[in-house]
Amino acid sequence: MLKVENLVVRYGMIEAIKNISFEVNDGEIVTLIGANGAGKTTTMQTISGLLKPASGAVYLDGTDITKVAPHKIVSMGLAQVPEGRRVFAQQTVMENLELGAYYRKDKEGIEADMKNVFELFPRLEERKAQLAGTLSGGEQQMLAMGRALMAKPKIMLMDEPSMGLSPLLVKEIFRIIRNINKQGTTVLLVEQNAKMALGIADRAYVLETGKITLEGTGTELAASEQVRKAYLGG
Amino acid sequence: MAFLSYLISGLGLGSVYAIIALGYSMVYGIAKMLNFAHGDIIMAGAFAAFFAMTAAGMPLIVAALISMAVCTLLGVTIERLAYKPLRNASSLSVLITAIGVSYFLQNAAQLLFGSDTKIFPAVLSGSFSLFSGALSVSYLSVVTIVICLVIMGGLTLFINKTKTGKAMRACSEDKGAAVLMGINVNRIISITFAIGSGLAAIAAILLCATYPSVYPTLGSMPGIRAFTAAVFGGIGSIPGAFLGGLLLGVIETMAKAYISTQLSDAIVFAVLIIVLLIRPTGLLGRKVSVKV
Numbered sequence: 001m002l003k004v005e006n007l008v009v010r011y012g013m014i015e016a017i018k019n020i021s022f023e024v025n026d027g028e029i030v031t032l033i034g035a036n037g038a039g040k041t042t043t044m045q046t047i048s049g050l051l052k053p054a055s056g057a058v059y060l061d062g063t064d065i066t067k068v069a070p071h072k073i074v075s076m077g078l079a080q081v082p083e084g085r086r087v088f089a090q091q092t093v094m095e096n097l098e099l100g101a102y103y104r105k106d107k108e109g110i111e112a113d114m115k116n117v118f119e120l121f122p123r124l125e126e127r128k129a130q131l132a133g134t135l136s137g138g139e140q141q142m143l144a145m146g147r148a149l150m151a152k153p154k155i156m157l158m159d160e161p162s163m164g165l166s167p168l169l170v171k172e173i174f175r176i177i178r179n180i181n182k183q184g185t186t187v188l189l190v191e192q193n194a195k196m197a198l199g200i201a202d203r204a205y206v207l208e209t210g211k212i213t214l215e216g217t218g219t220e221l222a223a224s225e226q227v228r229k230a231y232l233g234g
Numbered sequence: 235m236a237f238l239s240y241l242i243s244g245l246g247l248g249s250v251y252a253i254i255a256l257g258y259s260m261v262y263g264i265a266k267m268l269n270f271a272h273g274d275i276i277m278a279g280a281f282a283a284f285f286a287m288t289a290a291g292m293p294l295i296v297a298a299l300i301s302m303a304v305c306t307l308l309g310v311t312i313e314r315l316a317y318k319p320l321r322n323a324s325s326l327s328v329l330i331t332a333i334g335v336s337y338f339l340q341n342a343a344q345l346l347f348g349s350d351t352k353i354f355p356a357v358l359s360g361s362f363s364l365f366s367g368a369l370s371v372s373y374l375s376v377v378t379i380v381i382c383l384v385i386m387g388g389l390t391l392f393i394n395k396t397k398t399g400k401a402m403r404a405c406s407e408d409k410g411a412a413v414l415m416g417i418n419v420n421r422i423i424s425i426t427f428a429i430g431s432g433l434a435a436i437a438a439i440l441l442c443a444t445y446p447s448v449y450p451t452l453g454s455m456p457g458i459r460a461f462t463a464a465v466f467g468g469i470g471s472i473p474g475a476f477l478g479g480l481l482l483g484v485i486e487t488m489a490k491a492y493i494s495t496q497l498s499d500a501i502v503f504a505v506l507i508i509v510l511l512i513r514p515t516g517l518l519g520r521k522v523s524v525k526v
């Protein structure tokens with residue numbers, strides 16, 4: 001489904017991503033874990049086309065999307081829940097969800113997906129006329145996820161969905177991620193919360209200062225000495 | 235009665251400012267830049283309408299449509315050639331570029347059309363009286379106010395109800411997130427410049443109907459006043475531009491009538507400064523707070 005090959009990304013002179021390769025297969029949940037500044041967000045933004053790589057390629061179903069106009073990547077089946085939610089604060093919940101389906105023309109399909117989003121997140125339905133900026137942090141996270149689902153993605157990228165949420169809400173969000181995956185959406189999940197992420201991931205990669213240093217199944221990495229020391233608190 | 239008459243002509247003038255201010259404010263709201271050349275697009279629109287009416291003998295409506303087409307094309311072209319390459323540059327570079335574009339347009343007009351003042355044909359002249367002759371109202375004021383209200387209503391509907399309008403609001407909040415929705419941000423910016431420039435053409439004709447002289451720097455003063463109006467109302471806000479424009483027109487007219495013609499600009503800016511001291515974001519501008 002998604003294949004990242006020899007990716008290098010620079011901010012001016014700083015090389016934030018130093019030649020990484022990884023892949024996400026159909027139906028998987030794959031997680032990329034790493035500390036602050038490891039380059040997780042940079043990787044996600046490059047995949048979505050917001051950043052242009054210095055070299056390397058990102059293949060979505062075989063097409064190199066680093067050559068595609070960024071706004072067209074969504075219609076190819078890749079949506080992202082960005083770091084910090086980035087909901088449109090001055091638009092209503094409903095308008096945010098509609099914007100998620102911006103490229104789509106299939107009215108019935110959009111309506112069906114809207115219903116599905118409201119089933120996954122009943123809180124959003126209760127608040128559909130409310131301005132997104134007035135939602136709580138957790139509700140904004142749900143909105144950002146619902147908004148991405150409205151694009152009917154084949155693969156959904158999520159950048160630290162647990163950031164700033166209470167342990168209870170984090171559990172809830174991860175339960176929903178698993179649900180979304182069960183409904184047939186492939187997931188690439190970036191997390192600092194390694195414990196939760198490794199718990200639901202089929203496979204995982206460890207990113208350290210722009211390089212992938214470890215890879216394996218979720219269970220393998222959760223058991224690895226290196227990961228336990230660095231990310232799971234011993 | 236004199237007061238009422240000043241009020242109506244103030245609202246007429248203010249409507250022109252509001253139409254220009256809408257262009258400034260929309261472009262600022264979406265592209266986050268001050269398009270200093272906006273006033274000179276008015277000038278281009280005035281020349282286009284002037285030549286359409288005098289050289290080609292076209293009726294006002296046709297001349298207005300031609301002028302709108304010229305301005306729209308000019309606005310979009312300027313954005314493509316001068317501003318788009320600077321999308322990621324510092325706002326200072328963009329501002330300097332915009333000032334450069336402004337001078338370029340003025341000099342190009344001087345070269346093409348000469349620096350002498352041309353007399354715009356009389357349009358929308360005449361007036362009617364109310365209260366058995368006690369109050370005389372010019373047709374132009376009424377037409378200008380009506381056009382401004384129609385534009386304001388149309389734009390509000392467009393921004394709030396259409397898909398493109400909602401995409402515009404999304405771009406104005408967060409361009410990166412807008413791209414993640416599949417919105418073509420460059421296209422939205424082009425549309426914004428097209429609308430703002432088309433409005434500048436309408437303002438150009440209303441302005442020339444009031445002050446019928448056409449010359450290369452004609453856009454500077456109304457441009458600066460309208461920019462002030464946009465800041466006054468809260469730059470980036472559409473109702474703010476509308477309100478700011480109307481208030482500025484009324485204050486300017488009242489100051490001229492009751493205080494002093496020479497001091498009218500000083501009074502306008504004094505009011506602006508006071509408003510900004512009390513409300514730094516302008517009358518209707520708002521500080522966005524996003525929870526994380």
Ligand SMILES: Nc1ncnc2c1ncn2[C@@H]1O[C@H](COP(=O)(O)OP(=O)(O)OP(=O)(O)O)[C@@H](O)[C@H]1O
Nearest residue numbers: 011014016034035036037038039040041042043192
């Ligand atoms: N716009 C930028 N300009 C310059 N350097 C940047 C920029 N954005 C990120 N960086 C640098 O690139 C590196 C990777 O940043 P990135 O945001 O991808 O990390 P991250 O893994 O997402 O971190 P976090 O967990 O804190 O979100 C960091 O060293 C950061 O300082």
Ligand SMILES: [Mg+2]
Nearest residue numbers: 040041042083
């Ligand atoms: Mg990050």
